[in-house]
Amino acid sequence: MTQDELLAAALRNPVNQAITDVLQRLALPDAWLVAGCLVQTVWNVLTNRPLDHGISDYDVFYFDPDPSWEAEDAVIRDLKARLGHLGVAIEVRNQARVHLWYPGKHGLPYPALSRSTDGIDRFLTENTQIGIRRSTHGHDVYAPHGFDDVARMIVRPNRTANFSAANYARKAERWKALWPELTVLAAE
Secondary structure, rough: OOHHHHHHHHHHHHHHHHHHHHHHHHHOOEEEEOHHHHHHHHHHHOOOOOOOOOOEEEEEEEEOOOOOHHHHHHHHHHHHHHHHHHOOOOOEEOOOOOOHHHHHHHOOOOOOOHHHHHHHHHOEEHOOEEEEEEEOOOOOOOEOOOOOOHHEEEEOOOOOOOOOOHHHHHHHHHHHHHHOEEEEEOOO
16 A cells, blocks of 8 residues: 555545644644544545544644643634534644643653654554645655555554553454454554
């Protein structure tokens, strides 16, 4: 699968298209639509399922050097007001402040990041390490592991950061129930 093929499939989901359009208009710093909503849309295209099948939320990362909750909450409220009509859960996270709450929530250390793609690099699975954003020339795509696992419907652990075998097993089990065609590689 090429970058253009992934992008075309992911943008068949009108929610993904609407979110990337709004992010471009807002000009949030270093903003990306990321992870499962992209990969799962592609899986749905590949398996002829409804485009939103199995998608629990749509994740937006951005990087604002202001790490205050108030600043992030203002962005969350703004996006909810602009995209609430879509009727989906949108999770918005300023990657400049994840290190402030992640250890308390997950019991694992988390370093301060310097850009949104650092957060994408830390996803639990390699196949979800994908982000897209609109740009003046179309779309930018960030995918450090490429698109082969997405196209072949392979779920592979990302052992480079904050890996939890238990969390990986839970996620893989949920996905396998929704997309039985998946090949899930062992966490060990």
